[in-house]
Amino acid sequence: MLLEKQKTGEKTDYQFGIGGGLVREHDYYRDFKKLEQLMGDNKKVAVFGNSSNQNDFTAIFDNFFLLQCNAETLKKRLNTRTNNEFGKEKM
Numbered sequence: 001m002l003l004e005k006q007k008t009g010e011k012t013d014y015q016f017g018i019g020g021g022l023v024r025e026h027d028y029y030r031d032f033k034k035l036e037q038l039m040g041d042n043k044k045v046a047v048f049g050n051s052s053n054q055n056d057f058t059a060i061f062d063n064f065f066l067l068q069c070n071a072e073t074l075k076k077r078l079n080t081r082t083n084n085e086f087g088k089e090k091m
Helices: 019-025 033-040 071-080
Strands: 003-006 011-013 026-029
Touching: none
Parallel strands: none
Antiparallel strands: 003 011, 003 026
C-alpha cells in the first residue's frame, strides 16, 4: 500500500502501527503492477481494504464482497481491542 500526502503529493510506503494523523493526511493507493504480479496466474485472490484508486483495478476481479457492520459494533470493536491502537485516537 502506498500513501500519498494530500497537500504535497509526497509518497511513502504504508507501515503497520501508523498513527491517525498520518492516516488523515494521506490518500491510499494500491500499486497496480505489484498487485498484478502478486496475483500472477492465481485465480483465487482476496484483497482486503479500500484505496483511493480502487476503480483502476476492479476490472481484474470477477467478484466483490462488501463486509460491513453498524456504527455501534464498530465503536465497540475499536474501543475494546487490545492488539492494535489504530482507530483509537480521538478526532
